[in-house]
Amino acid sequence: MLEMKRRRAPLAQLALSLMLLAAVTASAQVHLNVSKAFGQKVIVAVPLFELEGGTIVDPVAARDVLEFDLGHSGFFDIVGNREFVDETEIDDRISARIAFQEWSALGAEILVKGKIGGDLTEVYVEATIYDLAQGKAIFGRRYVGSRERWRDAVHSISDDIVFKLTGETGIAKTKIAFTSSVTGSKEVYVMDYDGENLRRVTRQNAIALSPDWFPGGEEIVYTIIKEGRHQCWRTTIAGSGTKLTAFPGLNDFASPSPRGDEILMSLSKDGNPEIYRLRADGTDPRRLTFGRSTESSPCWSPDGRRVAFVSDRAGVPQVYVMGASGGTPRRVTLQGNYNTSPDWSPKGDLIVYTSRVGGTFQICTVDVETGETIRLTSGAGQKEDPSWARDGRHVVYSVKQGGKTDLYMIDIYELEPVRLTSGAGDYLSPAWSD
Amino acid sequence: MRKNLALVACLFAVFAMLSLSGCGSREEVMVDPIDDMEPAEDVGAISGDDLPLAEVSDETVYTEPVSSVFTDIHFEFDQYNILARDEAVLQRIANWLRENDQVRVMIEGHCDERGTNEYNMALGEQRALAARRYLVGLGVGAARLGTVSYGEEQPLDPRSTEDAWSKNRRAHFVVSE
Numbered sequence: 165m166l167e168m169k170r171r172r173a174p175l176a177q178l179a180l181s182l183m184l185l186a187a188v189t190a191s192a193q194v195h196l197n198v199s200k201a202f203g204q205k206v207i208v209a210v211p212l213f214e215l216e217g218g219t220i221v222d223p224v225a226a227r228d229v230l231e232f233d234l235g236h237s238g239f240f241d242i243v244g245n246r247e248f249v250d251e252t253e254i255d256d257r258i259s260a261r262i263a264f265q266e267w268s269a270l271g272a273e274i275l276v277k278g279k280i281g282g283d284l285t286e287v288y289v290e291a292t293i294y295d296l297a298q299g300k301a302i303f304g305r306r307y308v309g310s311r312e313r314w315r316d317a318v319h320s321i322s323d324d325i326v327f328k329l330t331g332e333t334g335i336a337k338t339k340i341a342f343t344s345s346v347t348g349s350k351e352v353y354v355m356d357y358d359g360e361n362l363r364r365v366t367r368q369n370a371i372a373l374s375p376d377w378f379p380g381g382e383e384i385v386y387t388i389i390k391e392g393r394h395q396c397w398r399t400t401i402a403g404s405g406t407k408l409t410a411f412p413g414l415n416d417f418a419s420p421s422p423r424g425d426e427i428l429m430s431l432s433k434d435g436n437p438e439i440y441r442l443r444a445d446g447t448d449p450r451r452l453t454f455g456r457s458t459e460s461s462p463c464w465s466p467d468g469r470r471v472a473f474v475s476d477r478a479g480v481p482q483v484y485v486m487g488a489s490g491g492t493p494r495r496v497t498l499q500g501n502y503n504t505s506p507d508w509s510p511k512g513d514l515i516v517y518t519s520r521v522g523g524t525f526q527i528c529t530v531d532v533e534t535g536e537t538i539r540l541t542s543g544a545g546q547k548e549d550p551s552w553a554r555d556g557r558h559v560v561y562s563v564k565q566g567g568k569t570d571l572y573m574i575d576i577y578e579l580e581p582v583r584l585t586s587g588a589g590d591y592l593s594p595a596w597s598d
Numbered sequence: 599m600r601k602n603l604a605l606v607a608c609l610f611a612v613f614a615m616l617s618l619s620g621c622g623s624r625e626e627v628m629v630d631p632i633d634d635m636e637p638a639e640d641v642g643a644i645s646g647d648d649l650p651l652a653e654v655s656d657e658t659v660y661t662e663p664v665s666s667v668f669t670d671i672h673f674e675f676d677q678y679n680i681l682a683r684d685e686a687v688l689q690r691i692a693n694w695l696r697e698n699d700q701v702r703v704m705i706e707g708h709c710d711e712r713g714t715n716e717y718n719m720a721l722g723e724q725r726a727l728a729a730r731r732y733l734v735g736l737g738v739g740a741a742r743l744g745t746v747s748y749g750e751e752q753p754l755d756p757r758s759t760e761d762a763w764s765k766n767r768r769a770h771f772v773v774s775e
Contacts, residue, residue: 350751371748371751373719373749374716374719389746389748389751392704392746392772393744393746394746394747412744412745413723413726413727413744413745413746413747414719414720414723414747416719416720417716417719430720432723432727432745435727435731436727437720437723437724437727458720458721458724460716460717460719460720461716461717461720474717474720480676481717502713502717504713504714504716504717505714505716505717518714518716525714548714548715548716549714549715549716592715593715593716
């Protein structure tokens with residue numbers, strides 16, 4: 165029986181983490197050991213950005229981007245009372261000093277002061293990060309970029325803050341590819357991970373399916389049903405693409421390897437849907453699975469040595485794991501009778517997948533070694549196609565509810581779904597870049 | 599001569615219908631009753647020898663309308679095995695294909711909306727492959743039969759009812775020269 169289960173540190177571990185927090189506060193270290201201190205967030209104040217020069221970029225929007233990035237990273241809580249925060253900031257500017265005690269009184273441990281300026285072509289974003297207990301700046305960053313890419317500059321600062329304070333790689337500059345038929349035909353699109361900056365990638369005027377990223381975040385592989393046949397294509401985000409495969413039957417579920425030199429696919433050219441391993445240019449298919457059952461939806465382990473895929477060899481679709489050169493598959497989904505769409509965490513320990521639970525599709529994780537199964541989502545709405553962010557902490561997936569499908573992301577520790585898309589049309593089949 | 603022309607005209611109509619609807623219509627195509635046609639009036643300079651012969655290629659002369667041979671077959675929920683009630687349809691298709699051996703068929707596999715989009719693409723392919731395997735077993739050349747899955751992308755009936763779902767779980771045959 166699948167249970168809705170939060171990842172809670174057991175009591176002993178909680179006691180340990182409280183002790184650690186006390187130690188951290190006493191020594192005024194900033195680094196947060198997140199693997200031990202679940203739930204111990206660092207409290208950050210992000211006042212309104214200072215604007216230099218004219219209003220080239222809206223400083224309110226810039227602050228919103230930074231706040232979203234830090235607040236959703238999983239490591240920070242943002243001081244919620246914006247009015248108090250901004251009043252304190254104005255006082256600082258008037259008195260030309262930083263009132264560390266005032267900031268601490270708001271509950272903040274870290275203060276991020278941002279500045280934005282530039283001209284019509286170029287924008288710079290600056291941030292200085294202060295440790296309030298120490299009463300001093302701990303680092304600063306400045307990014308310069310084109311005006312259109314101002315968001316990237318703010319996202320870069322967010323990632324730097326996350327890394328400096330936690331040692332973890334942030335996701336603020338990552339992207340999500342997906343399909344949408346808002347133009348009348350199903351095409352591949354890309355957006356920033358926060359749901360902004362949607363742009364269309366393909367113009368195939370056909371049915372585009374299951375996009376996935378090559379490492380590096382610049383190229384996407386996808387399937388298209390065009391002129392009555394399946395084909396697999398590879399494209400840059402700018403939209404220049406080449407056909408990789410056009411075997412008879414399926415040319416589906418292409419999944420690039422962690423090094424980008426190979427792809428897994430499901431092909432039915434030999435009479436049955438099987439898993440094949442090909443070169444990244446679509447040549448040299450090597451068959452990995454055999455038998456009469458349906459094999460689909462392959463993905464790689466982060467070290468490239470194993471693969472996970474969906475097979476109905478047990479009568480219903482389940483997720484299996486196998487060596488990347490073939491061999492005997494081992495079933496890893498042990499609960500439920502309809503488990504599909506696996507994606508393997510970049511941290512290597514968990515596979516996220518779609519599971520039919522009591523008639524509704526939910527997103528679950530299974531520990532590859534222990535088999536521990538945890539359901540991430542609950543309630544109404546069909547949730548499908550989960551994909552990991554590179555932090556191994558966030559998952560994007562689609563939710564079909566009330567006749568509309570949108571993309572959501574969820575932190576596997578926080579378990580609070582965050583809606584990413586809201587425009588007209590349906591948003592499906594997401595894949596998170598690294 | 600007139601009979602051939604009329605037949606060709608009707609067959610063109612059949613093909614137009616097939617390509618427009620994309621699915622097998624069960625309507626019979628009525629051939630114009632030749633007997634009611636008025637005999638030609640004197641047409642002056644045109645003599646019998648100058649009348650152009652209608653180009654009737656062998657492949658457009660069928661013994662029965664394509665649309666009534668290639669009807670959809672259906673499947674149970676989450677299954678891709680051929681149902682007993684469709685065996686007669688597949689037998690009829692196989693017979694026709696043996697008599698018209700220059701024709702190729704693309705077999706489409708479709709699903710209802712209830713599985714995941716991704717798995718339905720594989721399930722649709724299995725449905726098309728099952729039909730193909732059955733036809734090959736009845737003697738049709740495998741090279742003439744292609745498969746394409748549409749998963750749940752193209753339902754015949756977009757509603758969320760048992761009736762709609764059972765219509766959507768289908769293999770559909772698209773004939774090409």
